[in-house]
Amino acid sequence: MILLSIKGLSVRFKGLIAVNDFSMDIERGNFHSLIGPNGAGKTTVVNALTRVVPSTGTALFEGVDLLKVPAHRIINFGVARTFQNLELFKNLTVMGNLFIGAYHTINYNFFDEAFITKLYKSEQSKILQNIVEISEMLDIKGHLNAPVSSLPYGTQKLVEIGRAVISKPKLLILDEPFAGLNDFESDKLKSEIMRIKSLYNLTILMIEHDMKIVMSISDRITVMNFGEKVAEGSPSEIIQDRKVTEAYLGDRAYSRG
Amino acid sequence: MIFQQIIAGIITGALYAIVALGLVIAYKVTGVMNFAYGYMGMISAYIFFTCFSVIGMNYIFAFLISVAFGAFVSYAVERGLLRPVRNISPASMVIITLGLLLLLEGIALQVWGNNYQQIPNLLNGLPLILKFSGGIIVIPQQNLLILGLVTGVIIALILYLNLTFQGKAMRAVAQNEEVSKLMGINSSLMMSISWIISGAIGSLAAVLVAPQTFVYPDMMLSLQIMGFTAAVLGGFESIPGSIIGGISIGVIENLVGTYISTNLKTTFSLAIIVAILLIKPEGLLGSAKARRV
Numbered sequence: 001m002i003l004l005s006i007k008g009l010s011v012r013f014k015g016l017i018a019v020n021d022f023s024m025d026i027e028r029g030n031f032h033s034l035i036g037p038n039g040a041g042k043t044t045v046v047n048a049l050t051r052v053v054p055s056t057g058t059a060l061f062e063g064v065d066l067l068k069v070p071a072h073r074i075i076n077f078g079v080a081r082t083f084q085n086l087e088l089f090k091n092l093t094v095m096g097n098l099f100i101g102a103y104h105t106i107n108y109n110f111f112d113e114a115f116i117t118k119l120y121k122s123e124q125s126k127i128l129q130n131i132v133e134i135s136e137m138l139d140i141k142g143h144l145n146a147p148v149s150s151l152p153y154g155t156q157k158l159v160e161i162g163r164a165v166i167s168k169p170k171l172l173i174l175d176e177p178f179a180g181l182n183d184f185e186s187d188k189l190k191s192e193i194m195r196i197k198s199l200y201n202l203t204i205l206m207i208e209h210d211m212k213i214v215m216s217i218s219d220r221i222t223v224m225n226f227g228e229k230v231a232e233g234s235p236s237e238i239i240q241d242r243k244v245t246e247a248y249l250g251d252r253a254y255s256r257g
Numbered sequence: 258m259i260f261q262q263i264i265a266g267i268i269t270g271a272l273y274a275i276v277a278l279g280l281v282i283a284y285k286v287t288g289v290m291n292f293a294y295g296y297m298g299m300i301s302a303y304i305f306f307t308c309f310s311v312i313g314m315n316y317i318f319a320f321l322i323s324v325a326f327g328a329f330v331s332y333a334v335e336r337g338l339l340r341p342v343r344n345i346s347p348a349s350m351v352i353i354t355l356g357l358l359l360l361l362e363g364i365a366l367q368v369w370g371n372n373y374q375q376i377p378n379l380l381n382g383l384p385l386i387l388k389f390s391g392g393i394i395v396i397p398q399q400n401l402l403i404l405g406l407v408t409g410v411i412i413a414l415i416l417y418l419n420l421t422f423q424g425k426a427m428r429a430v431a432q433n434e435e436v437s438k439l440m441g442i443n444s445s446l447m448m449s450i451s452w453i454i455s456g457a458i459g460s461l462a463a464v465l466v467a468p469q470t471f472v473y474p475d476m477m478l479s480l481q482i483m484g485f486t487a488a489v490l491g492g493f494e495s496i497p498g499s500i501i502g503g504i505s506i507g508v509i510e511n512l513v514g515t516y517i518s519t520n521l522k523t524t525f526s527l528a529i530i531v532a533i534l535l536i537k538p539e540g541l542l543g544s545a546k547a548r549r550v
Contacts, residue, residue: 050439051438052435052439070438071435071438071439072437072438072439072441072442072443072444073441074439074441075439075440075441076441080439081439083436087433087435087436089428089429089432089433089436090432091428091432092425092428092429092432096425099422099425100425100426100429100437100440100442101440103422103425103426103429103440103441103442104440104441104442106422108422110421110423113420113421113422163440167440167441
């Protein structure tokens with residue numbers, strides 16, 4: 001069953017065509033990777049989907065066209081993401097960041113807070129329980145009260161993933177989650193992502209450069225170059241696609257990591 | 258004597274502090290330095306004057322109306338004048354607030370004229386007198402009211418920003434608007450709320466200071482300048498910084514006025530602030546790598 005169906009997506013920046021007539025279907029429950037050389041337009045596709053940049057085309061997500069939804073409503077339909085360069089709230093603690101991640105699940109209002117109503121108490125403990133559960137799973141529970149800027153890079157990445165997962169998304173978009181991690185951290189992150197995926201029944205769309213990880217983790221791979229889709233298939237199909245390997249991945253990509 | 262001056266300085270400083278606070282909260286969330294801030298408050302003071310002295314309303318009722326009016330004006334300015342150019346040019350938003358300053362001054366002159374209008378104090382009872390071995394301190398009731406209201410506003414604001422989910426969301430928008438949106442935060446609503454709060458605080462400051470300054474088109478000029486200075490001294494991004502900045506300027510100004518020269522008090526205190534900023538350019542509580550994206 002298809003969860004997200006992108007059709008004819010185009011993004012233009014002042015005459016420059018960043019993404020041109022891009023189409024892609026993501027099956028529910030799949031681990032779908034989006035790969036391609038730098039500047040191919042992968043992040044722009046994700047930015048268009050999450051309404052960070054304006055675009056044309058359609059992106060049907062369970063019958064709703066995401067491209068017609070304002071950015072702050074996207075998460076209500078079940079789409080959450082992380083960013084290529086960490087975009088945490090640096091002045092907040094890990095707890096604060098996770099709380100903001102759970103923001104859209106809050107259904108008490110200002111007066112419930114002011115008068116500390118029953119609803120407020122029960123909701124607050126539910127959110128707290130979620131925060132604890134997710135931080136335990138990602139092994140960041142010990143840092144809950146630390147300001148995020150004081151944590152090492154790899155841990156901050158986990159916090160960002162936690163912030164996306166706590167919103168209970170159906171589709172989790174990861175933008176280069178493995179960039180800048182060493183082998184040990186990569187292996188750890190990989191198993192954590194797989195665990196979260198099965199536990200929360202997530203569908204994942206991942207942008208990644210590390211081909212070893214992409215090949216081992218993905219159910220399906222889409223290859224982009226110059227803003228267009230050039231190939232799509234299972235990892236074994238992509239490996240055998242000579243056009244792809246020669247023109248877009250190269251020998252270098254295989255020897256990485 | 259010195260205690261009396263310090264207390265008087267704290268009260269003047271409290272007014273500087275909330276003006277700084279109002280400027281900073283709008284700046285943190287929307288990134289606009291509002292140069293028309295004091296003048297928006299001045300209009301509210303005139304609304305108070307009209308409601309109370311001309312129409313003859315109840316003092317407290319007129320007070321509430323003028324603060325609500327100020328909040329509305331602030332909302333309308335952000336929504337109507339600044340939002341449309343927000344994504345085009347941040348610099349032009351500052352120019353718009355400067356234009357607004359002149360416009361509001363002109364409106365006040367046309368509608369209410371250039372006369373100094375008087376507003377009575379709300380509390381005119383016997384001043385509070387504290388006697389102790391070091392001397393005697395006299396605090397008029399109106400000043401106690403100012404101190405009480407300012408403290409209340411500051412506490413309410415800090416509780417709001419740190420404890421409520423809306424306040425946390427507002428801080429998130431201040432730090433990263435794009436990401437906040439993707440977390441489901443309606444950033445445009447948060448910007449409106451920040452200006453509503455800012456406008457209400459500005460009006461409150463204007464109405465509180467009006468019995469001392471009288472009401473006239475430029476009544477808020479010095480309060481606005483000192484509020485800016487307090488915000489800069491505090492680091493412009495920091496709420497505790499604005500409070501400390503405001504109160505220290507108030508105290509410095511009063512001490513300079515008493516012991517050095519009344520005529521030089523503004524000049525002298527600004528010189529001290531320049532000196533502080535030379536040593537610590539990011540302000541007392543500002544972060545050195547302050548950036549807005």
